[in-house]
Amino acid sequence: MKRFISSKISIQILLVVMFSFVTTMALVFKLLGGLLRGYILHYHSEHVDAVLVTIFHIIITMAGMITFIGIFYFMTNKKIKYIKHISEKVKEIATGNIGYTIEVKGNDEIAELCNSINTMSLELKEKFDQERENEKIKNDLITNVSHDLRTPLTSIIGYLELIKDHKFQDEKSMDEYSISAYNTSIKMKKLINQLFEYTKLCSIDFQLNKESVDLSLLINQIVGEYTPIFEKNELRIEEKTEDTELIVNIDIDQFMRVLDNLLSNALKYAHKYSTVVVEAYKLENKVKIIVKNKGDYIPEDEINKIFDRLYRIDKSRQDSLESSGIGLSIAKRIIDLHGGTIWANCENDNIWINILI
Template sequence: MRIKRIEKLKENITKSKFYIKGNEKFNKISDKIRTNLKYELIFLVGFCLIISLIGAVVSSRLFFSENRRTVETIVGIEAFTESAKSAAEGLKMKVDEGNITIEDSKFFSEFFKSENLALGENHKGYVTDLDGKVIYKSPDAKETQFSIFQLLVNASEMPNKDTEYVEERIGLGERSINSYSPKQMTKMFPIKIGGKEYYFIYEGVPEIVVKTNEYRQTNELLGLLVGTLIFIITFLYVINRKVKDLDEISDGIKFIANGDLSYRLKIRGADEVSNIANNINLMASEIEKKIQSERAAEKTKSELITNVSHDLRTPLTSIMGYIGLLKDKRYKNEEEMNEYLNIAFNKSEKLKILIEDLFEYTKLNNAEMKIEKTKVNLSNIVSQIADEMTPIFEENDLILLKNIIDDKIICELDPNKMVRVLENILSNASKYSYKPGTVIIGLYENEGEAVISVRNRGDNIEQDKLNKLFDRFYRGDESRATESGGTGLGLAIAKSIVNMHGGHMWAECVGNDITFYIKIKSISN
């Protein structure tokens, strides 16, 4: 029955709001400590401090302590001074009220016997002349003459507040070596009696209060040393796991640095140290991927060199063949001769484009290309390039339309490099558009940015291939036999130039509509 009650009580406690909220807060703090190295170290330092403090207190009380007693003697100077003032003021008041003269011995005899004098135990009162000769005094007083000078000296040296005298004794039963001896004190007040000047002198020993305090004195320094030692040992013990994790990370970095990119560190916990280990694993994985990518790029470059060698050799062979025919005068008439010259010229133009693309790529790849920015009207550049390339489009049975929304869009850019970008994009559109067809080049300004678009209709490009269009050496047309084949550098060069201007270039394909976009920061008019 009792066990059931306890179980029910536990169930009620676990269902209470306070328990649920407290448990949530505890879990939150626990997760914070577990996932944050800063809080974990704070917790560990706090835990070690508590252990060291407990050790210091226990050790100082058990091993570094002894019994002591203090005897505190308090001299009641303030109470003595008040008694003296009260007695002097009482005498002055009675003298003024009764017009008393110094010859009225009966008055003074009754006054010194009266309770109004407020004399304490062992306290005495005197009335003296200005030379210190005693005229009247308390019944038990013995002095007949005072030195006024000495009284003034004693008054200047006497403290005004209660004075404490403390002596310390080792052990509870030992005898005190030093003891306080009470001293007699004197207070002097001027007073007029019958129009003449006299002194009222109050003399006695202040009340003394003795307090005894027994305690056990500990050696805090030795306790502190023991606590510090406990803290160091405890901290090293609890921090040892983190040190091991850091050692493993260090060893793992050495393995990775020596070329073993497949090595992975063990992840323990969820704090910053484990995050470092996880990031090192990610770094090794990324480096491994990058090396594989670079190897693939090298392979692509090798293929490019082979392809470019073919592209260079083919027009060169044709040029040499037709020039050889012209040299040997193996043509029927002037019309055939001009045809041979035109073919050689077109082949040399193609060869020139190949060489320019390779040269441009080499400069971009080696960061040798510099841009010289100047403020220009981008609308004029786009319109001019469209006009210049219209005949080329017409030769390919294409119509090039301009859709320039703003007549004046000022941008800070290198005009020659931007012309090359536009030529590459338009040339790409001319090669891969359905023929006959239409290519639209547009320009507008949006939120402080100039946006150039080139749209044409052609074969649908899948998303994965669309993302590769700007990769160097990538060619969408795999057939080298078609006339549209190129080096695969045109769009890569264009994107690099746009990036150097701080702009952005991308492509979108919806159905058979392919659009290239360029976005560059514009300058407000």
């Protein structure tokens, strides 16, 4: 069947040639019969016979050739025009009109060629648009992070200048300046690392290393790691997972980074003495994860902007390093790469971050 389909054009050409030949022969025999009948009725001599036979041969040959060419051209002209049309459109795509598609006619190899060209054109457009979007993301991110780094960098320089110029009252003041400069520089380093991480995730060449794993084990691990940190900050963390295995196909390192960023965010913005709940359960053929905490109300029209790299969760905070939303942007990018979805809900002081994967 496949060999038959792959020979559609060959069969069409063969049928055109056969039809042209049969039609030509029918016309030739009809013409020849008419000439012979006329000759028999009006002329008949050996000399005339030889001359007429030669003339007949010439006439028949010319008539046959002209008829064959005419029929063949008439029947193939439509295909030739279509091939020229395809050639013109391919040149148009080659000159930069990426994403342009050609109208597909018929169901033969030429139609398959058009489908292949259309697929290629759309894939090129998708890749081009993705690269352009990634470039815009990088530029916006660099601009935003540069702005975030300016204030703390000025602060560090100020502290170091005070120490350099000995403008401190005592050793205790100098230690305070040194500690403040050090802590701010650590935050800057963290933000810069996040910038590089996000840039890497946005690269078109980035690949996930997926493997099957029980998600409840990962959640149990990271909740255990964060429990003493939460307690130190007068918060509680609680895990709620099903007894059954929650098998998912994920990049473990990247997904742990998602959970880490979500819990870091909850640690930063949850109300004191409240409980952060990490929940996971099966939902049809997927797994849903919820990180829930009590925090300041976020309006409905802004709640899902928290995943935007330029959005600040708490605009009143003066510490631009602490309020930068790049951690949640990284989480969203990783979930997107896994083909999952991440979104947020807020009701009064209850905030949920949901993941479906």
